[in-house]
Amino acid sequence: MEVYLDNASTTKVSKVVFDAMKPYLQEEYGNPSSLHDKGIRIRKVLNTAKKTIASLLHCDHNELYFTSCGTEASNWALKGLAFANHTKGEIITTKVEHHATLHAAQFLETMGYIVHYLDVDSQGFVDLDQLTRLIGDNTLVVSIILANNEIGTIQNLAAISAICEAASVYLHVDAVQAITHMPIDLRTMNVDLMSVSGHKFHAPKGVGLLYIKDGTHIVNLIHGGQQENDLRSGTENVPYIVGFTTALEQGIDHYADYESRLNDYARYFLKRLDEAGVDYRLNGPPIGPDRLPGNLNLSFKGYDGMDLTYYLNKAGIYVSTGSACDSTSIDPSHVLQAIRVPEDYIHATIRFSIGAYTTKDQLDYALDNLIRILNDLK
Ligand SMILES: Cc1ncc(COP(=O)(O)O)c(C=O)c1O
Known part of the structure; x- marks a missing residue:
């Protein structure tokens, strides 16, 4: 056994997800940027996918950007903010982040950023007093793992986001383990950026998402064509995006x-x-x-x-x-x-x-x- x-x-990729993806591999394989009918049909599929995800997560579809994985999403969140906002030199994260965040933060340290790594208690909950003490005028972003991949701790997001809001500091959450495994509602979560990855909820590996709240000042990490509102270049991976959308619908439903x-x-x-x-x-x-x-x-x-x-x-x-x-x-x-x-x-x-x-x-x-x-x- x-x-x-x-x-x-x-x-594993679930059967319903696999079936939903199949037509977009060999039949409807057009490039969403092409101006002929085969491209236009796929552009519509992509737009519908975004609208579906937006209605599931309760945000605007223009706030959603497809990436190749959760690691890319978190790297973009931290580096994209850092490269866009030069006046603030400090970042706050935690000692229990996934390496996608930890190593991106460590990279930014080599560029001169000061990064604070918050302590956690014996169950993995962030020290909120320490966050309150450290956050200030020079803080660019607070980046928190919403649900921990190793020990399963779900952070007290309401308290964390209230502290960030009071200080007018961007809040990025790594929701890679959280999505479909706990309720997610962007209307009430009060976060500015959120990383997601499909392969944690029965979509294939190689497709992720970054939610970027409207008005967030961020720049591209990947330059090239004008895809994803000119913020994340590269031909969209439509079959996987369809799989991601189906898996998200299924996960939230069940x-x-x-x-x-x-x-x-x-x-x-x-x-x-x-x-x-x-x-x-x-x-x-x-x-x-x-x-x-x-x-x-x-x-x-x-x-x-x-x-x-x-x-x-x-x-x-x-x-x-x-x-x-x-x-x-x-x-x-x-x-x-x-x-x-x-x-x-x-x-x-x-x-x-x-x-x-x-x-x-x-x-x-x-x-x-x-x-x-x-x-x-x-
Ligand atoms: C909490 C967390 N963040 C980020 C990632 C990275 O996601 P991906 O594998 O899609 O790059 C993972 C994957 O294990 C994770 O568990």
């Missing part, structure tokens, strides 16, 4: 069922570990509204995470470790370090990310094997 419990890394089923599965997972007497720690907030549904980041006291993933993989169970390996060392991830997971747990951290297609049988198979492996390695 194969059990895929790595849905936070990527998801959210309530998805949330309750995945939270039930996650509770069941922990119950079985408790019954087996496993010594584990759930990193991040408790299962519920402050945690991404289906995210279980667990540390097993006294084990080695690489051993566990090796034996799980041998049994056909696919998960992620909480470590970043290089040739000389295996270091716990920056997120686990930021929430200060105790030393005797941190080295055996595994992220199980349950997804929309995970079944109860698969969970039982994964649990039976996990418990067996933990006993064998004792």
Whole structure:
């Protein structure tokens, strides 16, 4: 049996998404910038996609810009603001960002920007007092990961956006893990920019989106033709954009069922570990509204995470470790370090990310094997 419990890394393209994309690969393959009928038809498809997404996220379609992925969206948000606004020299982000944001911020440091990395508490929530203290006239943007890819923490966006608004500072959120996994409504979120990536919700890899609120002063990262209102050049990837739109519709439609089923599965997972007497720690907030549904980041006291993933993989169970390996060392991830997971747990951290297609049988198979492996390695 194969059990895929790595849905936070990527998801499979669903059948309905695949079917929606197919006509745009071999039949309606025109270039939306062409002036003949084949191009004009595709231009209409693109416009309809944007209008559909705008109605799902509750924004104007002119505020949506397709990108190649979430990483591009976040790089554009930070660098595009920095290159457009030279009078403010500071950026605030957090210690628990995805590398797409962290490394873009570090690049801007090499260009002279001062970047502040906010601390988080033991569950991964941003230190709001520190944000209030640091934000000021010289702050260009606050960039926050809305839902954490490793430990599932959903930030207190209302409090963060209120602080940014009071200081008249741009707020960018990385919503790559959040979209379709929690309610998203741009009418109430009070953010200026938002990064999204299709492959986290059953669209293909290679298509993302940056929401840019009307009036935001930002410049291109990618120069060339006049696509995307002249802000992001490159021929639009229409088949994937259609897939992205279909996946978003489906994800938002099925959210309530998805949330309750995945939270039930996650509770069941922990119950079985408790019954087996496993010594584990759930990193991040408790299962519920402050945690991404289906995210279980667990540390097993006294084990080695690489051993566990090796034996799980041998049994056909696919998960992620909480470590970043290089040739000389295996270091716990920056997120686990930021929430200060105790030393005797941190080295055996595994992220199980349950997804929309995970079944109860698969969970039982994964649990039976996990418990067996933990006993064998004792
Ligand atoms: C929170 C977060 N931000 C950004 C990204 C990058 O997205 P992409 O893989 O589309 O570049 C990821 C992907 O893992 C993510 O989880």
